Amino acid sequence: MTTPSVDRLPAGPASSRTTPPPGAAVPEEAGPDPRLTDGVLAGYAGCFGCGEESPHGLRLRRTGHADGVVRAEYVVQRAHQGAPGLAHGGVLATAMDEMLGWAAWLLGRRYVTGRLETDFLRPVPVGATLHLRAWCRGVDGRKAYLEGEGRVGAPDGPPAVRAAGLFVEVPREHFTKERMN
Ligand SMILES: CCCCCCCC/C=C\CCCCCCCC(=O)SCCNC(=O)CCNC(=O)[C@H](O)C(C)(C)COP(=O)(O)OP(=O)(O)OC[C@H]1O[C@@H](n2cnc3c(N)ncnc32)[C@H](O)[C@@H]1OP(=O)(O)O
Numbered sequence: 033m034t035t036p037s038v039d040r041l042p043a044g045p046a047s048s049r050t051t052p053p054p055g056a057a058v059p060e061e062a063g064p065d066p067r068l069t070d071g072v073l074a075g076y077a078g079c080f081g082c083g084e085e086s087p088h089g090l091r092l093r094r095t096g097h098a099d100g101v102v103r104a105e106y107v108v109q110r111a112h113q114g115a116p117g118l119a120h121g122g123v124l125a126t127a128m129d130e131m132l133g134w135a136a137w138l139l140g141r142r143y144v145t146g147r148l149e150t151d152f153l154r155p156v157p158v159g160a161t162l163h164l165r166a167w168c169r170g171v172d173g174r175k176a177y178l179e180g181e182g183r184v185g186a187p188d189g190p191p192a193v194r195a196a197g198l199f200v201e202v203p204r205e206h207f208t209k210e211r212m213n
Pocket residue numbers: 049064069073074075076081129130131132133134137143144145146147173174175198200201202
């Protein structure tokens with residue numbers, strides 16, 4: 033049996049639930065609008081994906097944002113291992129969740145993840161830098177369809193992870209009503 037080249041896989045992992053319906057447009061980016069976050073969530077230091085005060089967090093560092101594509105870098109830490117020396121798949125999925133979330137919030141509305149699909153294409157070693165990108169494929173009412181990928185070592189390095197997600201727009205109260213403290 034031969035192993036198919038991952039580079040020949042289809043462009044994304046999207047299922048019907050993360051594929052925008054025909055006619056769903058990609059809106060002009062409007063954000064991030066500080067009024068959406070009310071100072072409570074913006075740049076939240078405790079965020080597991082990007083916060084500087086999350087001790088074992090991913091500390092994603094945004095490196096650019098142009099033409100509807102948001103970019104970031106993530107260095108795999110020892111605390112992020114699954115198998116010895118390799119990133120845990122759930123941690124890589126978290127990195128993609130964060131990236132797709134950024135791309136959604138840059139549309140200028142509040143979104144949470146409804147569904148996240150991930151393809152793991154290669155193992156990612158501890159110490160490696162994952163170069164991440166995410167973009168919007170379309171918005172349909174409250175639903176936004178996002179995609180992203182992570183490449184090892186360089187922006188055009190070999191792909192290690194790809195993701196597609198459905199994000200749902202929520203009101204500000206979403207972030208307060210269920211909070212336990
Ligand atoms: C996150 C805070 C960030 C703040 C940062 C501020 C600074 C900005 C900087 C940086 C950006 C942030 C980066 C963050 C990245 C990480 C994001 C996360 O991890 S978010 C946490 C995990 N996600 C949840 O906790 C959601 C839990 N789920 C819910 O609360 C509800 O289920 C919700 C809101 C998703 C939907 O509930 P309903 O009652 O409001 O609405 P219904 O009617 O059920 O769904 C609306 C539509 O969406 C579809 N839908 C919902 N879930 C779906 C699913 N799983 N699959 C397919 N479709 C789904 C439904 O079928 C419906 O579609 P039809 O309008 O009928 O066409």
